[in-house]
Amino acid sequence: MSVKLFISYHDKHKIIKSDIIVPIQTGRAVADEVFEGMIGDDTGDNISKDNPRYNELSAQYWVWKNYETIGCPDYVGFMHYRRHFIFDKNFNIKIKSSWLPGMDLYVTEYFDKECEDNLLSHNIQQIISENFDCAVVKTYNVKFLPANVYMKDHYLNFIPGSKSYIYDIFYDVLVGLYPQYKELMDSFTYSPYINCFNMFIMKKDLFFEYSEFCFSILKEVDKRIDTKGFNTQELRFLGYLGEYLLTIFVKKLEKDKMKVKYLDGYFISDIDKQDFVHSIQNVIPKKLRRLFSVEKTQRHKIYKFCGIKLKIKRKILHSKDDLIIQMLNEQNIQINRLENKLTELQEELIAKKYKN
16 A cells, blocks of 8 residues: 655754655745755645645645645655654653643654654554554543633633634534534534544545545635734634544544544654744844744734834835845744744643643
8 A cells, every 4th residue: 555644844844754754845835935855835736825824734735636746645644743643563652741631642852763763664554554544643532621621612712812703603614515514513512522733644535535525614714704913823723623624524434434543643842942042042132032922914023022012014025125135034034933933832831731
């Protein structure tokens, strides 16, 4: 059985590549920099420019619409550059802590030799040889988190930037387009179970079925949401809803008696601290490094330093000085890298808060 697993990158990190593993830059159409050594999600039929809303799902869409380009494998799957499935049966999870309480995603400090061995082709093929229909990260019970009883609670209480009306629209769209899923949607809404991270491996035909299901719903939800004024975190709502759709689809597979395999995973905790500190020093004056925040709307970037609010248009046009343009572009790249690091830190802080 042939298989291709795509690892999504929205930020520079260690590139992982093999005859099975394919690194892909997400949001390349709106990125400040093209990452070398990997493909992008911005060729052929794509939603690369919409990556701020779809997150890593822009890679899934590209693979779906450009399947012949990747060689038409029997299985296709997706991971994140910091989150991987555990394929190696000798991977030692007993000495590692969970990323969240009760979660089968384990924290490893660095991408070390054990992680490298885990992603060796023979370990991946050993799992594929079990001939499952779909594989996902083991189901998580959100009741391990405070104030989370059902999935709708999880959306409102745990997802940064969530809005209740978005979930209501999501419900209406799914049930409207796929009435046969109403029972599963109701069960999901009032259950505590989720398959996280938009990580999965599916047989080809099932992948096409799921992608049609997923993107037809998200596209319609997107049409009904006015995102004007949304900040960077709020814009990510479609990516989060994708996790919910994956969970619902997996429940449908179980109901249809298809073979679903549940895998452990690990999270790489290092964030290249030296580079992060260096980027802060290059962008923020020394006296203003303690209190700051960055928000991004569709038209502006808003920088808040110690109570001072600075609103800047995201594109500076018609400058006559090429040197100034070059300097501004370089600074803009560093600011965007900083924003990505801040988003990752926010996610880690949330995880640590609920873990403790």
